[in-house]
Amino acid sequence: MSLLKRIGGTTPGRDEGAGAQRAGALPPRQSDASARSNSATREQDDNAFADLKSRVQSKLINELDPRLDLSDSVRVQRQVEEVFNSILDSESIVLSRAERTRMFESIAADILGYGPLQMLLSDDDISEIMVNGPKQIYIEKQGKLIKSDVVFNNDEHVLRIIDRIVAPLGRRIDESSPMVDARLPDGSRVNAVIRPLSLVGPVITIRKFRKESLTVSDLVRFGSLTEDMGEFLSACVRARLNIVVAGGTGSGKTTTLNVLSSFIPEDERIITVENAAELQLRQDHVVTLESRPPNVEGRGEVSIRDLVMNCLRMRPERIVVGECRGGETLDMLQAMNTGHDGSMTTIHANSPRDSISRIETMCLMAGMDLPSRAIREQVASAIEVIVQQSRLKDGSRKITAITEVQGMEGDVVVLQDVFTFEQTGIDERGKIVGTLRPTGVRPKFVEKFEALNIYLPPNVFGYSGDRFF
């Protein structure tokens, strides 16, 4: 998109105006004024600001060099700033320093960034952004859902920002394809839905990419698991057990998978397969594969399943699949059962028992027509540990069970919890209180730890003193 078109999209006639950056620093108001006149003054201020902004913005459009290379954002920003300052000077517009900054940022955000969203995107404390039509934007900040006072001008304004997000990826959104997934250059995941599917106007959901991924010590600090559980999981990964992280949407599965992956020794070749690359592995020898949705003509799809099959030919020592949702589960199990041990993935399930039946169902989706008993046997022999992740009612995320898959007994897959979370109550602030603790059962696979000289003290499993065997 040319610069002129891009800026042209934000000319006053189309939509520019009030409140796009309402949360920006406003000049201080007199504290003795009544609330009513306060809001009237605020509105006046906003209008004057918007007016001035659109005048400056349209001047900017005329004065900027149309051949400017937009991908060089530093240069563009510098040039916009120069033109902006010279317009203010030549028109003798006097603004306070705060107003000047606010106006420049708002104009720059519309021209170079993601408009009203830019400010929310730049705030590292915000983890999710939910736009429900132009006038309602919710954010998740430190685990809490709050309504932001940032707004768009109208539907058009939101649509233009969606376009700006998806166009560089060669994707588009319109009535014939009103739903789109995309990613921002920083890795944040974006989903957009417009009319006729959305009845409240264009809807955008952004899950921001954490620059610093959470580490095991962060999770211990948050109370998501204990140090002992961390030690135990680290031993499971080093002993090459096959692990499934189960949980609901947003329960922290990917985060936990990332933490588990961090325990993989540095000298192993790791191949990751994901829908949208989210895992951030610190190891050096990592190959990251990402699936591809079909293009607008419905062709060219490369599924997770294709990638899982392909990665077996890439000499993997560890296969980490971001999420199993369908037929790829069967390929994953077969890989786990044929020498690719130490593999890990996540699935959507609400308990360890539920995980087993989900996995069975997903294997059926591979369309191989296997008898269910055969599938169940594959599941029981492939998967050794299930890590159950939950988002509790108070919003906190916890590992509520670490469970050993012991094998088959008759037709049933035998599961044994090694750690569980027991809720004991709710405190006065509504926080859930409880303890994470070992069940006292020592898993059968501890022998694999010992073969690798990994010794966990007996109290990790809930024994006191030196009673171990």
Ligand SMILES: Nc1ncnc2c1ncn2[C@@H]1O[C@H](COP(=O)(O)OP(=O)(O)O)[C@@H](O)[C@H]1O
């Ligand atoms: N144990 C945790 N404590 C606090 N926040 C967490 C925890 N695990 C994940 N999060 C946050 O929760 C959100 C969802 O996590 P994610 O791992 O992507 O969930 P899922 O993969 O289950 O959808 C992210 O913003 C992440 O940073």
Ligand SMILES: [Mg+2]
């Ligand atoms: Mg996830």
